[in-house]
Amino acid sequence: MKKSGSERYYLVLYLSVWSVLYFALGYFSLLIDDPASRVALVWFPAGVAVSAFLSSQRKHWLLIYIVLFLTRTLLDVAVRHSIGTSFAISLVSLTCDLSVAWSVVRFAGHADDLRKAVVWLIAVCVFSAVAALAGTSWLSMQNGISIAHSISIWWAANVVGNIMVTTVLTGLLRGGGPSLKLRWRSALAGALLTAVSTVLIFTLPPFREDEVGLIYTLACLPVLITVIIPVISGNRAGALVYTLFCSIAIYFSWQQIGPFFIKGLRHGEPLLVAQCYLAGTALLMIFIRIQTDSVQKGQAAARHAVGETAYCLDTTTGVINWDPMTPPGMEKIISAVGSREALFALVSPSVKADIASRWQSALTANNIDEEYRFPLPLADGEELAITERNLVCLPGPHGTVLIGYWSLSQPLITLKTG
Template identity: 30%
Template sequence: MNLTNRAVTLPLWAILYFVLGYFSHKFNGPFTAAGYIWLPAGVTVAAFMLAPMRRWLGLGLAFLVAQMLLGMVEGRDAFRMLLFSLDEIGFAALAVAVIHLTKFSLEGLAFLRGLLLAGVIASVGGAVIGAGWFWLFLDVPFWATAKVWAAADFVGVLIVTPVFAGWARFRAARSGGRQPGEFFFGLAALACVLATAALVFDGTRIAQLSLGVAYALTYIPLFFVAIVALLLGGRGGSVAVALLTVLVLVNTAQGDGPFAETALYHGDSLLIAQLYLAVAALLTLLINTLRTAREQTNAQAAARQNDVELALAASGQLVYRLDPHSGRLRWSGSVERALGLHDSALSTLDDVLARVHPDDRAEVRRRWLRECDGETRGDLTFRLLLPAGATTTIVDMSGPLLDGDDSVALIAGAWRVIASHDTEGRRAA
């Protein structure tokens, strides 16, 4: 990142911090010590995760300016805002520094593990220091403040950080990537998240339902969030959780929805909403982790298969597996390149034997179908009547795999193409 990019990035992070902080305070309503929602916690953790450590000082100063400006806009005590900024921003940086000591990555299980660890360190550390200060100097109960503070920060990290971490790695997909059907079904599921969340958490639409039914309906948006994560991956899932967060918090803060109906006071309803959103975020992260692990495994398997295919093609070899009971063969390598035939033309033992030179056919049949008696099995050289009007000399290197009763379960082997002759009378060169 050059100087110009940094000049744009730092103000952008500060603006995101300020905007999410402003709306967090709007959702919270009046509070003395700790707000029930604090989304900027996810902004600070995401920024420190995505930036190299040498740029953390600039990020910290940008967040400090944003927090002080937020305090000025809302008429809060400047000294308290300064202490709050140092507490929150400092522990976010410490949390990310700790996870960098582990095998941290922005993908897969390493990201989920790192995110949870960073969330716990940042939220608990900030809550202990912040609540301790209020307890010592303002005689505010420590535990009541600390649990609200920690919950707000932790859920803020779970909801906001995956959005920035996922989209920071976004690259335009090449053709042949995600299937169009998956993409459009994913968009439909995202629309269902919005529709069902608006229906369930708008008190005017569910007022005629019992409270138990209203609570049961809150599972429906979670179902569609899971579908979005499965079809659109981690980025789509994080966006679904972010949109769900907006709808849940806006309606709950206004006193609508099942959470507001059951809470004794405003803070309780927001804490219940926090728990609900934390479950949604963790569900999405888990699905994305499993999906990423599967995709990485499939990519590695495909890469290994491609390497094998290239090696076989370069060496003029074919690898096969023969089931002696059914007579079916499965080939690896390019049969068409080596022999001029499609794989299906040599899919059974009878297909192969029909193309073996008559003088060699009995020996090839015995080699593949005889019972294994434990003797050392050498290579076999034989001729194929391929291409038409010519012969191709093949060296077969194979051996049986035995079942527990010492019967042949399958035969695995390789063919090496030695030479092709225009007439069948010539010997291999």
């Protein structure tokens, strides 16, 4: 009963977070709508809704749909629409978002990340077009707005909002990357460079029509800085820096300042270029993230194939636990080295001192990247050449634990005795 109550509490909290985020971004989206069509130029809640569905179990989808539907209806009523219009627009919008999530699960649920991204992008474009036709048709009947003018705005707003917000939320939820110290040092430097370069680009004096190539080339500078952050600082840092980049670009674009407001462009075209600019950056980040994750998974598989395994040393008890996925050739090590004392009993005094020194350094510095090679004699006369790398210090259930990786650096050597 207690567990059931706890589950309900976390479910309510989970739904509340998504609802608040949906309302906040929806309110901001409606502040920057198109005055003529009353359609948001970028609909950020679309990405919130799709992320909410994809990050939760399917048994909760109906509940999420209802909560976000009520949130969307309340938002429209509070800002500008009648109850009937709010109800209809909420139905169209949330059904579109649910359809996108369903398509990803149905056609790429167990596929690799690249296929998931492609299916997601196609579904966003297709269902956004259907929703744009249905939504603008309703608004045309109610308010007499032009369908031809509004349908493209609705479609672009939904697609761009999906791409931008999903990029940020998936980056925050996935995490991953180098060590914490390296991540945040490089992330802070990247955030500063992104902010400075974006502000400089968007505050340059107006350019002539014959200088379009130059200004668009300069506009690529903050994009390059932004997309490299996930590679060197991890997905979460990349998501936050991308949010900073988008905030600056949206602020200046809404003030009709920046590289996209060039003489010769017709009304609405600069904002469309800005939408493509931000969405293109997000897509580039997504595919770089997929490629980076794929390389890391391939490296991990290669390490496993050549006989690498991870160990966890509880520094308080001295117990050493090994990765249950034992590669071939490492079974004897795991059976022989079950504790700190067992390891020290096998190695020579000099190796014992080196290992103890590395562990102490890891406790102080939290991370050691340098490799260390040493011989490990076993009781049956075999001697293994071990390479240890990536020694990390983390908090554990009983105190501090050390995580390290061992691999066989050369074939086994048999010492003949007797």
